[in-house]
Structures are given as C-alpha cells and as structure tokens.
Amino acid sequence: MTQKWDVVIIGGGLAGYVAANYLAKTNLSILILEKGAKVGGRARTDRIHQQYFNLGPHALYKKGKAKPILEEFGVQLMGKSPKQSVTLIDHEMKYVAPFSPLGLLSTNYLNWKERLDWMGILLKIQQMNLAELANLSFKNWVVQATPSLKVQSLLFILARLSTYCHGPEVLSAKLIMTHIKIALGGVLYLDYGWQSLIDQLHNQAVIKHVKVQTRTNVKEITQVDDGHFRLETSTSKNITARYVISTIGPHELNQILSESVTMTQRGFFTDINSVQGATLDVALTELPDAKQLFAMGISEPMYFSVHSHYARLSNHRNSVVLHVFKYYHNKEAIDGKKVQLELEQFLDKVQTGWQKFVITKRFIPQITVNQRFPLVGDEQKLVPRSKTTIPGLYIAGDWASPDYILSEAAISSGKAAAEAIISKEME
Ligand SMILES: Cc1cc2nc3c(=O)[nH]c(=O)nc-3n(C[C@H](O)[C@H](O)[C@H](O)COP(=O)(O)OP(=O)(O)OC[C@H]3O[C@@H](n4cnc5c(N)ncnc54)[C@H](O)[C@@H]3O)c2cc1C
Numbered sequence: 072m073t074q075k076w077d078v079v080i081i082g083g084g085l086a087g088y089v090a091a092n093y094l095a096k097t098n099l100s101i102l103i104l105e106k107g108a109k110v111g112g113r114a115r116t117d118r119i120h121q122q123y124f125n126l127g128p129h130a131l132y133k134k135g136k137a138k139p140i141l142e143e144f145g146v147q148l149m150g151k152s153p154k155q156s157v158t159l160i161d162h163e164m165k166y167v168a169p170f171s172p173l174g175l176l177s178t179n180y181l182n183w184k185e186r187l188d189w190m191g192i193l194l195k196i197q198q199m200n201l202a203e204l205a206n207l208s209f210k211n212w213v214v215q216a217t218p219s220l221k222v223q224s225l226l227f228i229l230a231r232l233s234t235y236c237h238g239p240e241v242l243s244a245k246l247i248m249t250h251i252k253i254a255l256g257g258v259l260y261l262d263y264g265w266q267s268l269i270d271q272l273h274n275q276a277v278i279k280h281v282k283v284q285t286r287t288n289v290k291e292i293t294q295v296d297d298g299h300f301r302l303e304t305s306t307s308k309n310i311t312a313r314y315v316i317s318t319i320g321p322h323e324l325n326q327i328l329s330e331s332v333t334m335t336q337r338g339f340f341t342d343i344n345s346v347q348g349a350t351l352d353v354a355l356t357e358l359p360d361a362k363q364l365f366a367m368g369i370s371e372p373m374y375f376s377v378h379s380h381y382a383r384l385s386n387h388r389n390s391v392v393l394h395v396f397k398y399y400h401n402k403e404a405i406d407g408k409k410v411q412l413e414l415e416q417f418l419d420k421v422q423t424g425w426q427k428f429v430i431t432k433r434f435i436p437q438i439t440v441n442q443r444f445p446l447v448g449d450e451q452k453l454v455p456r457s458k459t460t461i462p463g464l465y466i467a468g469d470w471a472s473p474d475y476i477l478s479e480a481a482i483s484s485g486k487a488a489a490e491a492i493i494s495k496e497m498e
Contacts, residue, residue: 073309076102078492079302081289082318084112085478086467088272089485090316092144095279097493102312103281104304106288110273112318113439114478116264120354120431121386123264127350127438128376128394131265134256136475137482146271150261151381153365159228160420161369168367169225181221189222196252201245208447209247210239228367229254231398234476235346235440237372238401246445249474260382292317293329298463314495316488318468318481320345320442343470344401346441351395351414355428358391363421372398373417390430393422399437401444407436441477443470450474465491 078094080087083105094101109115117124131138131148141148157168159180166180169189181189195216204212213226230247231237233254261267277283288305292315295301302310317324321340328337358377366375374396378384384392395414399405411434418425443449450473459466465488472480 073311074102076100076310076312078102078314078316079104079300079310079312080316080318081302082112082468083107083110083273083283083285084318084468084481085114085268085272086318086469086471086481086485086488087112087316088269088276089140089144089482090318090467090489091276091281092272092279093486093489094492095276095281097496099314099492099496101276101281102310103276103283104287104289104302104310105283105285106305108286110283110285111266111269114265114269116266117433119433122354122390122392122431123266123384124352124354124392124433125264125266125378125394127348127352127435127440128374128378128396129265130258130260132253132256132258132479135253135479137478140482140486141268141272144272144275146268148259148261149263149267150259150383152257152259153376153381155364155380158363158366158421159369160366160371160373160417163420165420166369168228170229180225185219185221188217188219189225192216192222192226193255196248196255199248199252201248201252204243204245204248205450206448207244208240209242209244212244212248213239224369228369231372232367232374234445235348235398236445236476237398238444241401241446243445243447243449245450246474246476250476250479253479260378262383264382264384289319289327291327291329292464294461294463300463314463314465314492316465316467316485316492318466318471318485320439320468321470324466343442344444345439345470346444346476347399347403347405347437348440349397349399349405349407349410349414350435350438351411351418351432352435353393353395353418353425353432354385354430355391355393355422355425356430357389357428358393359422359424359428366417366421368417371413371417372400373414374398375418375421391428393418405437410436441469441480443476445476 077099159166169175169178233250291303321343325340364377377393379392467484467488469481471484
C-alpha cells in the first residue's frame with residue numbers, strides 16, 4: 072500500500088513543526104514522520120516525579136529570530152527572564168560576574184582598569200559590523216579585542232553561555248558574536264518547559280489537518296522517475312511525496328539518501344561535527360542556599376542555573392528544578408563517570424549539601440546540543456541552506472543555517488524551507 076502526500080517532513084522537532092505550521096496555510100497535504108514515540112525532539116520536556124525536566128538547560132532568546140516566528144503562530148510564551156546576579160567560580164574562589172550594571176559595580180573579579188576595558192568591549196559588541204568577522208576564529212577576535220586575560224576569560228564564558236560552544240580557537244567569530252549580541256537582549260525560561268512550545272505547535276498543526284505519525288523511522292529516500300520521492304520507513308507502508316523536508320542531522324540524512332540521489336552538499340554533510348555537552352537535571356525539595364541561583368565556571372566549562380525560580384517547572388509549589396551543565400570541547404574524549412562527579416562537585420560548590428534534598432535527578436553524559444559545531448570558514452563552505460541541489464528536497468534543523476545555531480537556526484530554517492516550497496508552488 073502506498074500513501075501519497077504533497078509534503079513529507081522528516082522529524083517532529085521544532086524545525087519540523089514550524090515548517091508544518093507554515094505549510095498548513097496552503098492546501099498541500101502534509102505528513103510529519105517522527106521516529107520517536109513522542110514528538111518534540113530535543114525540545115522535549117520529560118515529566119519525572121511531577122517535575123518538568125527539559126533535556127538540559129533551555130532558554131529562549133528574547134531578541135532572536137525564533138521568538139517572532141513562534142508568536143506569528145500565536146504560540147504563548149509563558150515564563151520569565153533570569154535576573155539574579157551570576158557567580159563566577161574558579162576552583163574554590165567565587166566572584167560576582169560583571170554581567171549586569173550592578174555586577175559591574177560590585178564585581179571583585181576585575182580591577183577598575185579591567186572594568187573599563189570590559190565595558191568598552193560590551194559597547195563595541197552592540198555596535199559591531201559582524202561581516203568584518205568572517206574568516207576569524209573567536210579566540211583571534213578575543214585576543215585582538217583585549218590584552219587582559221581576565222576580560223578574555225569573560226568573553227569565553229559569555230560565548231559558552233550564549234551558544235553552548237566550547238573551542239574558541241576553531242569557532243567562527245561571526246556566528247558566536249551574532250549569538251552573543253542576541254543573548255545580551257535577555258532570555259526566557261518557559262513554564263512547563265519547551266514541551267509547551269511543541270504542544271502548541273503540534274495542536275495548531277493537527278487542527279490544520281497536518282498528519283503526525285510517530286514511531287516511524289525513515290530508512291531510505293529515493294527519487295523516482297517522475298521526480299517524486301519514495302520513502303522507505305520502519306512501518307510496512309510505502310510513502311511517496313512531491314516535496315520532502317528533512318530536519319534530521321547531516322550524518323543521518325547522508326545515510327538515508329539512496330545512492331542514486333546525488334547532490335553537491337553531500338560531501339560537506341560528513342565533515343560536520345556537533346556541539347556536545349553533559350547535563351545533570353535536578354529537582355530538590357528546597358535550595359540549601361536560596362541566594363545562589365546562577366553560576367558559571369571560569370577555568371572549568373560549567374553552568375548552573377535554578378530554572379524554577381523563574382519558570383513553573385513542578386506540580387509542587389515549593390520544589391526547585393535546576394540544571395548543571397558541562398560544555399564539551401570540540402571532539403573531547405568523554406568519561407561519563409568522571410563528568411558526573413565533576414557536575415555534582417560543581418553543584419556542591421554553589422549549593423553545599425544539595426544531596427539531602429533530592430526529589431529526583433537525571434544525568435545525561437553526552438547529548439547533542441546542536442547538530443553543527445560552527446567552524447571558522449563554514450560560511451564560505453557549502454553550508455546547507457533550505458534548498459538543496461535536488462529539486463523538491465529541502466533541509467531544515469539547527470545545523471541548516473549558515474548564520475545561526477540552536478533553536479534560532481531550527482526555527483528560522485523550518486520557516487525558510489516551507490517558504491521555498493510555497494514559492495515553488497506559486498511558479
Ligand atoms: C542540553 C541542551 C540545551 C539546549 N539549550 C538551548 C537553549 O538554551 N537555547 C536554544 O535556542 N536551543 C537550545 N538547545 C538546542 C535546541 O533544543 C535544538 O536546537 C532544537 O530543539 C533542534 O530542533 P530540530 O528540529 O532542529 O532537531 P530535533 O529536535 O533533533 O528534531 C529532529 C527529529 O527528527 C527525528 N528523527 C531523526 N531521524 C529520523 C528518521 N530517520 N526518521 C524519522 N524521524 C527522525 C528525531 O527523533 C527528532 O525528533 C539545547 C539543546 C540541548 C540538547
């Protein structure tokens with residue numbers, strides 16, 4: 072039995088749902104195929120012991136490209152912005168981070184000369200022409216921007232916080248600075264986690280007759296004689312489509328494209344590395360130190376934030392949900408047990424004795440935060456765009472944008488792929 076669809080979208084994450092919602096404005100028949108039992112991809116939130124755990128810390132940029140696109144669909148963004156001061160931790164030392172006007176005045180990390188230097192850099196970032204940064208690594212930019220090692224380390228921390236990327240010597244300065252600029256506009260922690268985005272996008276898509284099929288792994292995409300695509304899936308049904316939008320990772324896409332499908336971007340897919348990290352998601356009955364809500368490591372690439380202080384993440388009013396995260400360096404070898412200990416020890420530095428209050432916790436030793444580690448020069452290379460060299464096949468997802476990563480890329484590329492199909496239909 073063969074099912075015929077106008078558009079098949081592979082992947083039920085943010086990119087797939089945004090594409091589906093755009094396309095649902097047309098009369099095209101749309102099918103989302105998701106291999107998991109649940110939809111949402113990496114924007115999924117798991118409810119564990121009445122606590123809402125995102126897959127690691129998730130924050131939506133307030134001044135980015137994604138938020139207005141979600142709002143266009145009427146998605147309600149309930150939640151708040153973290154506003155508390157940030158503590159910087161270096162081994163046993165703690166400092167006030169100069170990340171807010173008050174932090175700048177009260178920081179014990181910088182002397183007055185360094186504070187002026189830091190202020191000047193923050194102003195420069197706001198006014199910067201990012202095109203000038205093409206071909207420059209983030210580290211090269213940082214070293215040119217300031218001779219102060221302390222100010223340099225603040226820039227590395229800001230880059231990790233804004234992008235989850237750790238590897239300044241190879242990272243694209245242009246992409247990192249783009250995201251730092253957006254992140255300086257603030258973020259939102261969402262009530263009930265990012266699943267709230269997915270649920271709203273899912274409901275709207277289904278109302279507009281988009282069909283969503285879970286537990287369906289797409290195993291092969293073949294182009295048939297009439298230019299249509301045939302998708303072989305883990306279910307017995309064969310599916311054909313006039314258009315396919317793939318939102319899966321570059322390596323997975325390369326694997327499922329049949330040999331007969333030739334496209335120039337294919338070589339680039341296999342060269343792409345991902346941004347990886349480890350997360351410790353924790354729910355507590357109470358915080359040992361109610362004043363410590365946000366901390367970043369200086370020499371250790373660590374993050375800690377109490378998300379439930381700003382967003383509703385528990386069915387119990389007094390419970391606390393927090394995330395501790397380790398940013399992995401590009402291509403880092405990982406020892407899960409050691410990393411778990413590092414994360415727990417970092418948490419102990421900010422919330423000593425937290426173990427006594429645990430409701431539940433989850434450790435994920437290695438998770439893909441973004442499907443593309445943004446290298447210097449990626450912009451000039453064959454960076455995938457919403458259109459591929461194969462008519463009818465489109466790519467979206469957090470790796471499919473030359474200028475953005477994370478949900479910014481996933482959501483904007485989902486929209487771009489849908490728009491490309493709509494304009495093709497109007498030709
Ligand atoms: C720890 C962590 C922290 C993060 N923090 C932030 C943050 O603070 N801010 C931010 O903007 N972003 C953040 N992100 C990134 C953000 O979650 C992702 O960029 C975004 O969710 C990716 O959406 P996507 O649709 O591109 O991909 P995915 O969510 O990965 O969706 C792809 C879907 O395709 C499915 N699939 C794969 N192969 C197949 C197949 N063969 N057949 C059928 N289905 C298939 C997968 O199961 C998946 O559901 C974070 C991610 C992580 C992991």
